[in-house]
Amino acid sequence: MTGQATDRTTVPRRSGRPNRLTRNLSAKIASIPMMLTAVVIFLGGTLWTVLYSFTSSKLLPRLRFVGLDQYERLWAAPRWLVSIENLAIYGIFSLIFSMVIGFVLAALMDQKIRFENTFRTVFLYPFALSFIVTGLVWQWLLNPEHGIQSVVRAMGWAGFSFDPLYDSGIVIYGILIAALWQGTGLVMCLMLAGLRGIDEDIWKAARVDGIPMWKTYLFVVIPMMRPVFVTTLVIIASGIVRVYDLVVAQTSGGPGIASEVPAKYVYDYMFQAQNLGQGFAASTMMLITVAIIIVPWAYLEFGGGRKRV
Amino acid sequence: MSDRGHLKKTAHLAEVPASWESGPRGARPRRLLSTRTIVVYGTLFVAAAYYLLPLYVMIVTSLKGMPEIRLGNIFSPPLEITFEPWVKAWSSACTGLNCDGLSRGFWNSVMITVPSTAISIAIASINGYALSNWRFKGADIFFTILIVGAFIPYQVMLYPIVIVLREIGLYGSLSGLVIVHTIFGMPILTLLFRNYFAGLPEELFKAARVDGAGFWGIYLKIMVPMSLPIFVVAMILQVTGIWNDFLFGVVFTRPEYYPMTVQLNNIVNSVQGVKEYNVNMAATILTGAVPLLVYFVSGRLFVRGIAAGAVKG
Structure with missing residues (x-):
């Protein structure tokens, strides 16, 4: 008052x-x-x-400093190394594929098609579903006894083998398929918004100059959409680092430790194994990973004096 | 697409000059259109089939009996439609020793989602209002921390929140989880509201000030009634986000308060007993039903919500 x-x-x-x-x-x-x-x-x-993360906390957080011990132990743990490797594979492929698929779909949607809203609804609905639902559906689809593999075999290709969830060598790709199904719709939407933001005169000029459409996309439109790409990249990347539910639902980290990811490592050590120090060290590593992605972006977008579109 | 389709398409475009203007491409629709249309629509239909396939398989599987699932393939439609898996998933599926189905998780999720959505939107809209119209010194510092915090992995903040909730005696309860959802929804929602309120004409605010309205008066009588669309967008964002949450539910609640997603995962991935795939799929659809309903009903607003939620800054 x-x-x-x-x-x-x-x-x-x-x-x-x-x-x-x-x-x-x-x-x-x-x-x-x-x-x-x-x-x-x-x-x-x-x-x-x-x-x-610099303490020897076990069951309860305690301020007994042990320097970098937890980090040394972390980077010596096979499970953490597998997690990091998985995150790298999953991250790189899901960045590339979701960007490419998202952009191609958006470019196709931008061709003055009919039923645009229907297509958009179809491409985007998985994004409304949780990672748990996504993981469980794909667990069922990739089920070796009843899923895609058995259907293709029943069709006559008896030697067909597509069993990512039970093959530790490729299990992370099984998770990747599910993640792409869930997330590409969002990328498509962001890209489409970006494409709609391109001045129509650009297209007219390219046409007048007789530049083929794919070249216009590749050398004119995509460079013009840089801010959209960068923003999308940051969104996907910070989502990648967090990936947790999907793995829990689809494989629970298995077979063995083959599909472990850092976020799951943190949860398991903090709330199951009661080894808090490891959990803190691992989550700090996650924080550093995100910082490596975010800081250059923030600098470019906000620090460099450039205006975002 | 046949030639007729192409003709119809050009005719359709000629009728609606407005949409013609707004699109990115210019004239000459007659050339190349037939081959290009085939490629465009072909790719889109294949992609659409890929996106729809899991939903189809989920529905089909949930309507089959177990013998049929063991024999047939997952894509074939059910020979004999049965709703028993749905009933079982809802009322008697087991998680460990507990066999009262998903219904408990559903009601837990309702009890979590409704207050979380209401409180987080109330707080965030007031934040946004204060930030755009009553900016005080230092407000932007808090806002910046908030936005940066949106990028910090949740795992980093989990344990400190556990300690805080334990100190105030809410760890494990539904109210604790509501607080957690309010906290983590705050960055995006505050941003959403701040940007929206900043876009409203400032004269309105000034006129209300001249007429003697204060902080709360302007908020309740002018800002809220003028911003109903953004409230709906925020609601869509929060309802789907909170309903779909798994991590916070697992960390911050006791088993009897587990939200639906956690319970679903426990039902499907429990190691005991024979796997009943039809029940699992029925349970999965039931869990996905609420956000899907929100999605299909809200349509374009959903797109707007995720765009707002996704594009930070």
Whole structure:
């Protein structure tokens, strides 16, 4: 109440007047949940986890520092190495495929087709489903006894073998298929929005110059869509690092440890194995991975003085 | 596409000059169209089939009896339609020793989703309002932390939140989970509302100020009524997001409060007993039904929601 009263007297908002604590008091009180979330959870929680990753915490967090011990142990653990390798394979392929498939679908959708809304609905509906549902459906489709493999064999190709979920060498590709099914619709939508943002005159000019369509796409449109690509890349990449539910539902990390991912390592060590230190160290590594992706992007997009489209 | 299709298409385009103008490509629709149309539509139909296939298989499998599943292939339609798997999935499927089906998870998810959606939207819209209209010194610092925090893997913040919830006695309860959803929904929703409110004409706000309305008065009487579409978008975003959550449900609740996704995973991936694929698929559809319903009903708003949620900054 006092905030409003004081405020009414300070006529121009955002003026350079000396700041008083009571100014905008209502707004400040209303923002308390946001401040708490930002400072206590996001900032405090992150720093807390990083700090405790240098301790020997086991069942309970304890401030007994052991330097980089947890990290040394982490990088010596076969399960972590498998997780990282899986994340790298999964990450690279899902980036490439979802970008390519998403862009191609968007380009096709942009050809003044009929039933555009129907197609969009079809391509995007998996995105509304949870990773658990996605994982379980694909677990069933890839079931070796009843799924795609058995159907193709029954059709006469007896030697056909497509059994990713029970073959530790290729299990991560089985997860990749499910992830692409779930996520490419979103990429398509973002790309389509980007394509719709391209000035029509560009197409006219390319036509007048007699440049074939694929060349226009490759050398004119795609470079023009750089911001869209970068944003999409960041979105997919930060989703990749988090991948967890899908693996839990589809394979539970198996066979053996063949489809483990870092997020699952963190969860298992924090809440199952009661080895908190390992969990903290692993989650800090995840944080670093994300930082490697985000910081250059943030710098390019916001720091370099360039305007985003 | 046949020649007739092509003719119809050009005729259709001629009728609607507006959509013709807005598209990216210019004139000359007569050339090449037939071959190109075949390629375009062919690829799109193949892709659509790939996207629809899992949904089809889910539905078909859930309507078959187990003997038929063991013998037949997963793509064949059911010879004898049975709804028993659905009944069983809903009311008597087992997770461990517990055999009361998915219904418990469903109601848990309802009890989680409804308050989480309401509270997170209320808080985030007020944040957005404060950030766009009542910006106080330092507000942008908090906002920046919030946005950066959206990119931090949840795993980093899980344990600190466990400690905080344990301190206030809410760890394991439904209210604890509601708080967690509110926290993690905050960055995107705040951004959404801030951008929307910033786009509203400032004169309205100024006029209300001159008329003596305060912080809450302007929010309730002007901002909320003027922003119903964005509230709907936020609701779509939150309902689907919270319903589909698995990680927070597993970490922050006790088994009796497990949301539907967690319970579904426990039913399907439980090692005991014979695998009943038809029940599993019925349970999977039931779990996916709510977000799918939201998706099909909301249509374009959903697209807008995910675009807003996805494109940060």
